[in-house]
Amino acid sequence: MASISLRKVTKRYGKDARAVQVIHGVSAEIQDGEFIVIVGPSGCGKSTLLRMVAGLEEISGGEIAIGDKVVNDVEPAQRDIAMVFQNYALYPHMSVFENMAYGLRIKNVPTDQIRASVDKAAKILELGHLLERKPRELSGGQRQRVAMGRAIVRQPKVFLFDEPLSNLDAKLRAQTRLEIQKLHQELGITSLFVTHDQVEAMTLAQRMIVMNGGMMEQFGTPEEVYHQPASTFVASFIGSPPMNLLKNGPGARKGATMGIRPEHLDIGATGWDMQVDNVELLGAERLVYGRVGSEPLIVRIEESAPSPVRGTTIQVAPREDRVHWFDTTSGKRLNA
Amino acid sequence: MVERRATLGILAHAVMILGVLLVAFPIYLAFVASTHQPQDIVQSPMPLWPGSHLWETYRTALFGGGEGAERPPVARMMVVSFITAMVIALGKITISLLSAFAVVYFRFPLRNLCFWAIFITLMLPVEVRILPTYKVVADLGMLNSYAGLTVPLIASATATFLFRQFFLTVPDELAEAARMDGASPMRFFKDILVPLSRTSMAALFVIQFIYGWNQYLWPLLVTTNQDMYPVVLGIRAMMGGSGESMVEWNLVMATAIMAMVPPAIVVVLMQKWFVKGLVDTEK
Numbered sequence: 001m002a003s004i005s006l007r008k009v010t011k012r013y014g015k016d017a018r019a020v021q022v023i024h025g026v027s028a029e030i031q032d033g034e035f036i037v038i039v040g041p042s043g044c045g046k047s048t049l050l051r052m053v054a055g056l057e058e059i060s061g062g063e064i065a066i067g068d069k070v071v072n073d074v075e076p077a078q079r080d081i082a083m084v085f086q087n088y089a090l091y092p093h094m095s096v097f098e099n100m101a102y103g104l105r106i107k108n109v110p111t112d113q114i115r116a117s118v119d120k121a122a123k124i125l126e127l128g129h130l131l132e133r134k135p136r137e138l139s140g141g142q143r144q145r146v147a148m149g150r151a152i153v154r155q156p157k158v159f160l161f162d163e164p165l166s167n168l169d170a171k172l173r174a175q176t177r178l179e180i181q182k183l184h185q186e187l188g189i190t191s192l193f194v195t196h197d198q199v200e201a202m203t204l205a206q207r208m209i210v211m212n213g214g215m216m217e218q219f220g221t222p223e224e225v226y227h228q229p230a231s232t233f234v235a236s237f238i239g240s241p242p243m244n245l246l247k248n249g250p251g252a253r254k255g256a257t258m259g260i261r262p263e264h265l266d267i268g269a270t271g272w273d274m275q276v277d278n279v280e281l282l283g284a285e286r287l288v289y290g291r292v293g294s295e296p297l298i299v300r301i302e303e304s305a306p307s308p309v310r311g312t313t314i315q316v317a318p319r320e321d322r323v324h325w326f327d328t329t330s331g332k333r334l335n336a
Numbered sequence: 337m338v339e340r341r342a343t344l345g346i347l348a349h350a351v352m353i354l355g356v357l358l359v360a361f362p363i364y365l366a367f368v369a370s371t372h373q374p375q376d377i378v379q380s381p382m383p384l385w386p387g388s389h390l391w392e393t394y395r396t397a398l399f400g401g402g403e404g405a406e407r408p409p410v411a412r413m414m415v416v417s418f419i420t421a422m423v424i425a426l427g428k429i430t431i432s433l434l435s436a437f438a439v440v441y442f443r444f445p446l447r448n449l450c451f452w453a454i455f456i457t458l459m460l461p462v463e464v465r466i467l468p469t470y471k472v473v474a475d476l477g478m479l480n481s482y483a484g485l486t487v488p489l490i491a492s493a494t495a496t497f498l499f500r501q502f503f504l505t506v507p508d509e510l511a512e513a514a515r516m517d518g519a520s521p522m523r524f525f526k527d528i529l530v531p532l533s534r535t536s537m538a539a540l541f542v543i544q545f546i547y548g549w550n551q552y553l554w555p556l557l558v559t560t561n562q563d564m565y566p567v568v569l570g571i572r573a574m575m576g577g578s579g580e581s582m583v584e585w586n587l588v589m590a591t592a593i594m595a596m597v598p599p600a601i602v603v604v605l606m607q608k609w610f611v612k613g614l615v616d617t618e619k
Binding site: 055081087092 | 510517518519523528532
């Protein structure tokens, strides 16, 4: 087990003037045994960052350390890490057992010891009865577990997950999410988990890194990220539906954007005039879409509360202690 | 969908039978000819049913003897052909696998130039570069040797290209996973790429074996010693240039039939793999 330090890490593709920089100086200290989720929209550099920790991409600038050892120039196999790929990358011609044993075989671990490690990992993941099968004979969920098994068998200091759940259907994804959490509790291995799905990020992370355009927007616990978003990007990326951001709403300040989450608006209390455009029922709750002046606004209300009628004007009031302020030009958070 | 109708069925069968006859009849004739005495064959009309001299003809052809004692035995030619075809097929597969591996997985200077250099040789059949190749082989003293028969035919753009295309379809993550597992490049090649290419290798083996077996022009140039004649050349030699003696058509036909057998066996044995390699990819 080990901590991970990212120190002003940058990544450039190409040379000189035509170089494209995709990671702009990311710094983060990850504690031993933490479960960290890196989340962001596609193209934000999250996978590149993970692959740099893995050693599959060169580090253009800055340092990455695993434990107290700087690993910039260390081969992936020597970094004591294991990675689960998005499409699992199982060797198609090898059985499940051989897939899991391959890394140990290369290290020349004795056969009986390999058998023992694989059996142990297979037991944790309930793969015992599948060991002789080929990957193509397995379902998506089973392949995913084999990929995790292959990682566990090597007893690494760090687990790296590159969107491992995105090829699973919704139900299996929720189930696997719980399994990954359980696994992390049992093994306590430092984990880096990349996803574009903010629900996965919120549920799995002990702390999360929110990335946008190659920069780290925020690094904090899910609660911090949700309740004190560091920028308008984080505010609109985390949470569904996203936070309302009003530039010229009622009570607007000059050069500042007001942010308020849909569940922190109360209907009925005297406040703003809101024109109702649409109402959606999501089961336990309703989303009311409308406008305040020219700005779009979404309000989340309980299913049991009376539903506003489309086309009417209603009164909504923000809860004052839940209002966020951001600098309009930089997007950075203004109030603490 | 095609409907099931009696007339259509009959028509389809008629066309197929006609096709089979067209292809099979000359072979049948060759077989018939190989079972008769030479003087019976040249009579008109030639017999259409197998005769009674099957064993003696084949024995004479295979091991020599009989009247034309200076004629080399076909058994020796079959061995030469077999070794040549095997070396060409296996050599091509080995070299092409390695060069495709280099071109796809390594970033070395002038990589694209190397690939295109290989690719351009696709446009040049052996016949075009036959003179310079002959000169090189002769200067290296490889005339009348297996090396001379095989080496110039081994370098193959087609096979390199085929494997390159196949390697490009192998997901990058496999190489990365192997790298994380600590596999060296050659280990990755041996443990993962080669097993995955098995079906392509089988398909290529069949094609190249037949290619090697059927070589005519090149062996004609580099072999002057009858001991090193492959069987295809042997047939030609039997038909003789001397003009004095009568051509022993029964022996020629027997040799032709025997020359067809090994490629046929290779195709039949590897058919399952062959088809698999051409149509599906196991991924």
